[in-house]
Amino acid sequence: MTDVAVDPRARERFPLGWWGVAMLVATESALFAMMIGAYFYLRFKNSPWPPAGTPEPKVVVPLVLLGVLILTAWPMWKASHSSSPRRWLLLALLVQSGYFAMEVGDFQDDLHHFTPQQHAYGSLYYTLLGADHGHVALGLLLDVWILWKLLFGMTEYRRRALRGIAFYWYAVIVLTIAVTLTVTSPAFAR
Amino acid sequence: MTTTVADRVERLERQWAERPGVLGWLTTTDHKRVGLLYFWATLVFFGAGGVEALTMRTQLIKPNNSLVGPETFNQLFTVHGMTMIFWFIIPMTTGAFGNYLTPLMVGARDMAFPRMNALSFWIFLASGIFLYIGLFGGFGPDAGWFDYTPLGSRLYDPARNADFYTLSLAFNGMASTLTSANLIVTILKLRAPGMSFNRIPLFCFAMLAASFGLLFALPSLSVDLLFLYLDRNLGFHFFDVAHGGSNFLWQHLFWFFGHPEVYILIVPAFGIATEIIPAFTRRKMLAFPLVAIAELLVVFIGFGVWAHHMFATGLPTTTLVFFAGATSMVVIPSTIQVFAWSMSIFTGTPKFKTPLLFIIGFIVMFVAGGLTGIMFLAIPFDQQMTDTYFVVAHFHYIIFGAAVFPIFGGMYYWFPKVTGKLYFERPGQISFWIIFIGTNLLFFPMHIVGLLGMPRRVYTYPGGLGWTSYNVLESVGGYITGLGILVLFANLVVSYFRGPPSGPDPWHGPTLEWTIPSPPPEYNFATIPTVTSAYANWTDDTPPSLELDVGHKQHVSSLVDGWTAEIADMPHSSPWPILLALALALLFTMLVIDRYMFASIFAVVIALTLLGWHSKEPQEHA
């Protein structure tokens, strides 16, 4: 076995898995950028926005929930940097699932008032939120998976996976900020 | 502890050996095997696209011809376009050439994510089969490769044709995304020690550019396809003017992907040219930094020209000039490279072997097609000539002349490396001349019929408008081109069985792949080289190199300057990629016949497959 000294001049030390997640995040961000672009493009063409008969988007609840989600970045960071990540991960998971449950409830509640089949506004509103919630759900699954893995102790592989998952969550938070501000924008500027 | 070279190699052979037989190919994660799988699969699709093209040329050989009806013809030109772009050129350049050569050139033992690499191939293959099942089932996409709404919407395309369009492209897009992510991380992180950014071979810069292009352009297409699928099957209104939607939205989203796509098609060809030219002119590329940045800039600025496909849609001039301006300046990176190539040949010591002939043919065709491309920055001229055969001529000069010629040249150039045999030179040169004459006879008259007013995508045309004779020439040129391609592959096949052994380095090529045996062993490099130049095979100094001979070890370098950052464990062959691709194929099949219940079941299957995929950790493989 030949042991190779890591070169001290190599300052950037992210593991390959982290770079893989970075690629995913890059392409997903482009995906959301396109949807948000489509949202404002159609808004340029339609007034009133939302169309007559469609309720204004809720503002307070989504923004509060958004704040809660942003806070979960802290336990995720702790989990990916501490030697005993399970506690932190569990905390994050609980809050995130709470957020997810509330949002899904909201989503279904909206569907009672207007549907994506009525107007392009609805189509965009539900597609944007649906895509975002989908990414949150994926994050939750990743949390559960790594938590389950960690029950059998910590390995180098799992430490890297944890870093990747934490990074994914930071990205999800940023995307959620963008999406939430987009769908609530009609309330700020008519 | 000290080990002799012999038993170190012997140990590597043992540790990196692939499973024997078919099972080995189905579960392989070796980038060379995956590359070869890509190569053969894309050739099949190339053949299909070629047959479609020749059928269309035969239909158009005389006015009011009735060989195929409009229904067939529309499917033919749509599927021809989709096949050549998404199932031939992209997978051939990034999938086959990129996969096989990139790790060899940066001094890596595999791609950064070997299993993901295999996955991307199986997804690609499944998506192609999916599309052709649609075509042979009579549901081939038939609204053009850019499938404008409302023609592609449920009202005007009531059958499943457009569903096969959306789903097959979305499916195929996954494969391209995975490959490009893999290539990016490989080039950024798996370089040999000492390979700082200014020492990356230009081919890898091209791969980097193409991969970043795909990574950021494909999402736009995916969103577009998602919107269209929802519109068609769930009654959404993204593209429905009556309900606040817009057909311009489809066009913007499509071309935001579609134009970078065109540059993504040719940039790898630039990369191949920048490898072949030094090898056959015995000189380093002129203006190395400018050529490198040019390859990146072509794709980057390519993101700013999309609406030059929409100059005739009646958008305001104040918007369109942005795209016209970017279109004018996106030419500069190409002119830089054209003069760098031709001046390198001029100031070097050229040996006009077959690969270099194809590159010269490529330069001529690319300049011709590029010059007609420049004309489209003139909005009034574009509005006159768009959607005519003039455009067809332009982009075939670019896509066949500029993208496919270097692919052929690359096949000849790397044939000895992949097979260990030499191809036969004389038939190679003959194949070049037949293809060169054929393509020009095929595509040049299209300029003229375009100027004479012949629109594209017509399944027939009236006589008496002065179009007939040119169409005859085009069809004849088409047959000649087909013949030339047959000669080319016949030559390669015969050479594979009868060719003399080539040895590791028949051309004295500049880059790392020529420092190892041909065909390369599974582990590529017995010892990881330390490089001091982008032309590593030409630097005669023998710097200390790295011995990684226990387990599946891989050198990971720092992002910019290529210092050793860590030694990573690489996974070995795995059955999960092909299983996952299969599950995805079933999922998409359920979507196209809208059985959403079954679709969700297969989604669960996919999740379970992923669990299995990650049940074993790389360390445990060794």
Added chain:
Amino acid sequence: MTIRRLSLLQWIGFLVGGPVWFAEFLAGIGTSQAVCNPASGRWGIPHDAVQIGLMSFAAVCVLVALAASAIVFRETYDVEEQDAPPVGRVHFFAAASIGGNVIFFMIILLTGIATIVDRTCHQA
């Protein structure tokens, strides 16, 4: 100049021009589309004023990046393309960035002038 400072300047030269151009490009299109579409047209956005602002800001940024890469290029003039990092890499990026920034500057200039000179929202 220290290699650290050179490296910093080199990254400014390499990384500023492109994103600034693309941002200006998207903002310019967004503005003209906002002004020329039925609903958003009523927001009363002053088209030419915004475009002039965008163009001049972007042009200045790109010129700064161009200057940075030019300085680095002169400082490392005698370095060879293939020399060892960091100085070899710094020289490489500086040479490349000069070309890139010139192109970005030209795009910003041409598109900005044209969009201001043209009749706002006139159908092409």
Added chain:
Amino acid sequence: MPPARLLTLLPLLLLATGCGSEQSSLHPESPPAHGIATLWWIMLGASTFGLAVIVGILVAAWFRRGSHGRDRPGTLTVIVLGIVTPILVLAALFSYSDIFLIRGTSPPAADAATLKGAVSVHVVGHQFWWEVRYRGNAVTANEIHIPVRTPVVVYVHSDDVIHSFWVPELNRKIDLEPDQVNRVELYADRAGRYRGQCAEFCGLQHAHMGFYVYADPPAVFRRWLARQARPATAAPTALFMSKCSSCHAIRGTAAAAHVGPDLTHVGSRTSLAALTLPNSLVRMEQWLRSPQQVKPGALMPDLNLTTAQVRALARYLESLK
């Protein structure tokens, strides 16, 4: 035969002499088309020169292939010919075409003031034919008449998919969008017949969606317009009412549907089915017998008429001059 009728034959005589019978962007017959054609010839010249330079370098390389001399310098050539020169040329081309030339090819402003008195035509695209409406109630299909040497604004719009309105000899093309009404100016230097065709792929019969633009002397144009505005000369037969009236209109009668072309003066037109067939009694019979054989995929169904019915209908329709 009244002199007016003779004058309407003038375009056909011009056709006989060959001019204006094509669809070629290289035979411009209007100022904007001339501007574009001139630009084309300029760009062609410059491009030929550019291509010649590259080919010259490569040919020279072939001739000096024997001579050894590794790594001769050439970077300066790359910078001068590869960056400086093209930037100057392209900036010039961009400014000339997209700031100046475009003013001639883009339509006049939309506001009515500039259009007062100007002739305007509304063209609606359908799969796979052109509906042409004039001020007043003149409606026709697949042929547009304009007064010669007079600017005419054409308002284009689509009722179904995207089409593209293109008369290469008179002006650039413009798309027919469901989203918005677009405009293009038609102006003809010389009286004559100009061929146009749908340029945006629009479905099965995209290939057979042509039309003619007739540039007539103003007097002839006015007479033509007046006659087209009149109601039909003959009341529809019962056969027509039962077989055709669910889709086609004949103004001044009970047949008022607007699915297919308005047939009020179909007999006066020179072509059938958007330039698929020349208009004559025989061709009309052929078309009525089996539209789906003549133009497969057209929205006009096979009506399974008896030979007698076909002959009767054709004779009636041809009588609608």
